[in-house]
Amino acid sequence: MKRYQNPDIFEHLAMSYALGTLQGKARLRFEKLMGKHLYLRAVTHAYQQQFAPLANLLPAEQPPARVWNAISKELQLGKTTARQKSWLAGLWRYVPVAAVASIAASAVTVLLLNTGNQPSVYMANMKSPLQQDKMMVAMVYQETMEIAFDMPTGALPVKDDMMPTVWCIPKDSTQPPMRMGTLTAKGENRMPIDKATWKTMANISQFAISLEPMDKPPSDTPQGEVIFNGELAAL
Amino acid sequence: MELLNELLQRSGQGDATAFRQLYDTASPRLFALCKRLLRDEALAEDVLQEGFVKIWHHAAQFAASKASAMTWMTTIVRNQALDKLRQRQSRPTIAEDVEYETLEFASLAPEPDALQQSGEDAERLLHCLEQLKPEQRECILQAFYHGQTHEELAHSLAKPLGTVKAWIRRGLEQLRGCLQ
Numbered sequence: 001m002k003r004y005q006n007p008d009i010f011e012h013l014a015m016s017y018a019l020g021t022l023q024g025k026a027r028l029r030f031e032k033l034m035g036k037h038l039y040l041r042a043v044t045h046a047y048q049q050q051f052a053p054l055a056n057l058l059p060a061e062q063p064p065a066r067v068w069n070a071i072s073k074e075l076q077l078g079k080t081t082a083r084q085k086s087w088l089a090g091l092w093r094y095v096p097v098a099a100v101a102s103i104a105a106s107a108v109t110v111l112l113l114n115t116g117n118q119p120s121v122y123m124a125n126m127k128s129p130l131q132q133d134k135m136m137v138a139m140v141y142q143e144t145m146e147i148a149f150d151m152p153t154g155a156l157p158v159k160d161d162m163m164p165t166v167w168c169i170p171k172d173s174t175q176p177p178m179r180m181g182t183l184t185a186k187g188e189n190r191m192p193i194d195k196a197t198w199k200t201m202a203n204i205s206q207f208a209i210s211l212e213p214m215d216k217p218p219s220d221t222p223q224g225e226v227i228f229n230g231e232l233a234a235l
Numbered sequence: 236m237e238l239l240n241e242l243l244q245r246s247g248q249g250d251a252t253a254f255r256q257l258y259d260t261a262s263p264r265l266f267a268l269c270k271r272l273l274r275d276e277a278l279a280e281d282v283l284q285e286g287f288v289k290i291w292h293h294a295a296q297f298a299a300s301k302a303s304a305m306t307w308m309t310t311i312v313r314n315q316a317l318d319k320l321r322q323r324q325s326r327p328t329i330a331e332d333v334e335y336e337t338l339e340f341a342s343l344a345p346e347p348d349a350l351q352q353s354g355e356d357a358e359r360l361l362h363c364l365e366q367l368k369p370e371q372r373e374c375i376l377q378a379f380y381h382g383q384t385h386e387e388l389a390h391s392l393a394k395p396l397g398t399v400k401a402w403i404r405r406g407l408e409q410l411r412g413c414l415q
Contacts, residue, residue, distance in 0.1 A: 015407045019375065020317050020382045027321075045302075050414055052306040053357035054379050055313070060263035061270060067280050068258060071287050077251040231415075 007127060007135050011043060018047035038150035039137040042123060124207035126230035136228055138166075138207050142198055147180065149189035156185040157227070162211040166191070167222055168232075169206040177221055183209065204232050239304035247294035254291055261305060262287070265312045271380045272316040282319050286312035320382045363413035371406030374399060 016022035017030050034040045071077075122140040136151030147166070156164050166180040178200070183189045208229040210222035239260060245253035262283060269279035269286075289311055297307055364372050370392075377383050377391070385403070389396040 011411060012404070012407060015411060016403075019378050019407070020313075021378045021385060021403055023321070023384050048310045049302050049306050050360055051379055052302070052309040052313070053360060054376070055264055055268045055309045056305065056357065058264060058267040058271065058380075061267040062263050063266040063280060063283055067262070067266075067284050068255075070284050071258070071291075072255075074284070074288055075251075075291055077254065 007125075010040060014040065014044040015047050017044055018051050038148075039135070042137050042139065042150070043125070046123065122201050122204075122232050122234055124230045124232040126207055126209065126228040128228055129226060136209075138230075138232075140193070140198070140201050140232075145193050145195075145198060147191040147193060149183060151189075155228075156183060157211070158185045159211065161214050162224065163214055164209050164227065165212040165218075165222070165224075167208045167210065168200070168204045169208055169229075171203050171205040177208070178204075179218060179220065182212075201232065202234075206231050243290075243294055243297050243304040243307070246291060247297055254294075257290075257304075258287060261308055264305075265308060268309065268313060268380070269316050272313070272382045273319065274381075278319065279316075282316045283312065286315045289315065317382050359414065363410050366413055367406050367409055368402075371402045371409070374402045375406050375410070378403065 013022060013026075013030055017027065022030060030040075034044060120142040124138040125135065126138060127135045136149060136155050139148045139150070140146075141148065149166075164183040164185070166183060168178040168180055170176075170178070180197075181191045206229055208222065208226050210226045211224040212219070212222070213224060216223070239257065242253045242257040242260070246257055265286065266279060266283050269282045270276065273279045273282060286308075290308055293311070297304065302310070364375070367375070374388055374392070377388055381387075383391070385396060385400050388403075389399040392399060
C-alpha cells in the first residue's frame with residue numbers, strides 16, 4: 001500500500017489510468033484503491049479532465065437515429081417528457097409571452113457573462129518539505145462552501161502540545177497569510193467557509209500547514225514548522 | 236460550453252427535453268471517440284447508448300462535479316469504451332490501418348471552434364503535448380484515442396516493448412511537469 005502514498009508513483013499511475021495504458025489487473029487494483037482514497041480519486045479525476053478535451057479535436061460524426069431511439073426506449077423518456085417540461089416551457093403558463101422572451105434573453109446574457117468566471121472547485125496537492133513521500137489534498141468546494149482535507153493515515157503528526165494549523169498564502173506577497181483553522185490527526189477534517197473566503201480563493205497562491213504550539217495564543221502568522229505546503233489550482 | 240452545462244444539470248432534474256438537446260449537441264463528438272476506440276461501428280453505437288444511459292442516471296451528480304459538461308461526459312463514455320475493449324475476447328486489430336497510425340485527425344493546430352469548446356485547459360494540454368518528442372506524443376495520443384495497451388503500441392509502431400514503455404513513461408513525466 002505504501003507505494004500508493006508516494007506522489008511520484010501514484011501520480012504516474014493516475015495519469016496512466018486516465019490515459020488508458022494502465023491495464024488488466026493493475027487497472028482493477030487501482031480502481032479498488034481509488035474507491036478507498038479520496039486523494040487518489042482527486043488526482044485521477046484531475047488528469048481525466050486534463051486529457052478529456054482531446055476528444056474535441058476529433059471530427060464529429062453523426063450517430064444513426066437508432067441510437068437515440070434505443071436510449072429513449074430504455075429510459076422510457078417518451079413517457080416522462082410530458083411530465084417534466086423544461087424550465088422555460090413551465091414559464092409559459094404563468095407569465096405573458098413578452099415577459100418570457102425577456103427572461104430568456106436575460107438568461108442568455110447571464111450565461112454569457114458567466115463564461116470564464118471563478119471556478120467551482122480549487123485543489124491544493126500539498127507535500128511535506130521534509131518527507132517527500134507524505135502528502136495531503138485540500139479541496140475547496142463552492143457547492144458545499146467548505147474546505148475538505150484528505151490524507152493517508154499518519155500524514156499528520158500526533159503531538160499533544162502542537163496543533164496542525166492551516167494557512168492560505170496570498171498571491172500578493174505583501175499580504176499576510178490567512179489563518180484558516182486547525183486540523184485533527186484523527187477523524188474528518190472539514191472547514192466551513194463563508195462567501196468572502198470563497199471569493200478570496202482566486203487570490204491565493206498556496207496552502208500551508210504548520211505545527212503551532214498549543215500553549216500560546218493563535219498568531220496571525222505561522223510561528224511553528226511548516227509540515228505541508230502546495231500550490232492552489234482551480235479545477 | 237455553458238449551454239451544455241445547463242442542459243446536463245436540467246437532465247439531472249429529470250428534464251427529458253434538455254437531455255435530448257444534450258444528446259443532439261454532444262453525441263457526434265462522443266460517437267467519433269467511440270469509433271476510434273472500438274474500431275467497430277456497431278460496438279461504438281452500443282457504447283454510446285450505454286454511455287448516455289449512464290449520463291442520464293448520474294446527471295444529478297454533475298452539479299457537484301468540478302468538470303465542464305463535455306469533459307464529464309467524455310470521461311464517462313471513454314471509460315465505458317475502455318471497459319468494453321477489455322471485455323472483448325479478441326481486441327480489434329490496428330496494425331494495417333494507416334489512418335489510425337498517422338493521427339492526422341488529431342492535428343495539434345485544431346479548428347478555432349474546437350479550441351473554443353475546450354477552453355484554456357485544452358490549449359495548455361496542446362502546448363504541453365507539443366513540447367514532447369514526436370514518438371512520445373504519438374504513443375500518448377494513440378493510447379488516448381485507441382485505448383491501446385503497451386503491447387499493442389509496440390506492435391503497431393514496430394518497436395520493442397521496453398522502448399514504448401519508456402517513451403510513455405518519460406512522456407507522461409514531462410507532461411506532468413508541464414501541466415502543473
